[in-house]
Amino acid sequence: xxxxWSVECSADDPVxxxxxxxxxxxxxxxxxxxxxxxxxxxPYDMDxxxxxxxNPPLMQALRALNAGRSPVFTAKCDAWALDxxxxxxxQLQLDISADSPDAKTGFASYVDLVWxxxxxxxxxxxxxxxxxxxxxxxxxxxxxxxxxxxxLRPALVDLTGPQEGFAVSLYxxxxxxxxxxxxxxxxxxxxxxxxLLRSRDIALA
Numbered sequence: 692x693x694x695x696w697s698v699e700c701s702a703d704d705p706v707x708x709x710x711x712x713x714x715x716x717x718x719x720x721x722x723x724x725x726x727x728x729x730x731x732x733x734p735y736d737m738d739x740x741x742x743x744x745x746n747p748p749l750m751q752a753l754r755a756l757n758a759g760r761s762p763v764f765t766a767k768c769d770a771w772a773l774d775x776x777x778x779x780x781x782q783l784q785l786d787i788s789a790d791s792p793d794a795k796t797g798f799a800s801y802v803d804l805v806w807x808x809x810x811x812x813x814x815x816x817x818x819x820x821x822x823x824x825x826x827x828x829x830x831x832x833x834x835x836x837x838x839x840x841x842x843l844r845p846a847l848v849d850l851t852g853p854q855e856g857f858a859v860s861l862y863x864x865x866x867x868x869x870x871x872x873x874x875x876x877x878x879x880x881x882x883x884x885x886x887l888l889r890s891r892d893i894a895l896a
Contacts, residue, residue: 692829692830692831692832692833692834692835692837692838692839692880693784693785693837693838693839694825694826694829694830694838694839694840695784695826695838695839695840695841696822696825696826696840696841696842696843697840697841697842697843698819698842698843698844699842699843699844700815700843700844700845700857704844704845705844706844706845706846706847707766707767707803707805707844707845707846707847707858707860708846708847709727709766709805709846709847709848709849709850710726710727710729710849710850711726711727711766711767712726712727726739727766727767728740729764729850730753730754730757730764730765731757731759731764734754734757734758737750737753737754740753740768742768742769742770742800743768745770746770746800746874746878747878748874748877748878748881748882749768749770749800749802749881751882751885752802752881752882752885753765753768753802755885755886755889756802756804756885756888756889758889760889761807761888761889762806762807762808762811762888762889762893763804763805763806763807763859763888764804764805764807765802765803765804765805766803766804766805766846766858767801767802767803768800768801768802768803769800769801770798770799770800771798771799771800772796772797772798772870772873773796773797773798773799773864777797777799777864778794778796778797778866781797781799781838781864781866782794782866784838785835785836785838785866787836787866792868793836793866793867793868794836794866794867794868795866795867795868795869796866796867796868796869796870796873797864797865797866797867797873798864798865798867798870798873798874798877799862799863799864799865799877800862800863800877800881801860801861801862801863802860802861803858803859803860803861804858804859804860804861804888805846805848805856805858806818806821806856806857806858809854809856812846812848812854812856812857812858813854813855813856813857814856814857815843815857818843818856818857818859819843821893822841822843822859824892824893825841825884825887825888825893826841828887828890828892828893829883829884829887832880832883832884834865834876834879834880834883836865836866836867836873836876837863837864837865837866837876837877837880838862838863838864838865839861839862839863839880839884840862840864841859841860841861841862842859842860842862843857843858843859844857844858844859844860845857845858846858861884863877863880863881863884864877865877865880
């Protein structure tokens, strides 16, 4: 698996705000409104997240990442088939020829993660170290047609009082000879990454 991560914490970069509402964000043209769903407190509200309903591996990932022993909780997510530009970019990142029969289509998802430990959440250095650790642990995953890309970004969380810190946008992208195969590779990789995030190894110094 190809693994990369980056930092987007400049003054012009977006801030993850939790809780959020698509309506409050001014998305008047969006056909359906959406709001933050706290799956820690309301695990049975998964039906309010259509992306999870439509993609079982994403649903399983959200359940695991919001479970009691998880070091993180989720704020936002999405899953989609790659368009032609995204497909070409992923082929380049994975160093796979556009003519390869194994790379005709692609599928991707993202999940915004917030660390539950307030000390980690508030510390850029600790968040950065955890991403280094996740990169090292995820690289050996035997999924040559998959890429994991993480973005460390600023976050404002106001669930029990306002807190400023950092969140991680976790992207998992996969190629395949057809959409079903790409989704299968994506789902297997997502499952493996979630297992790493919930493992003791991620918490080791």
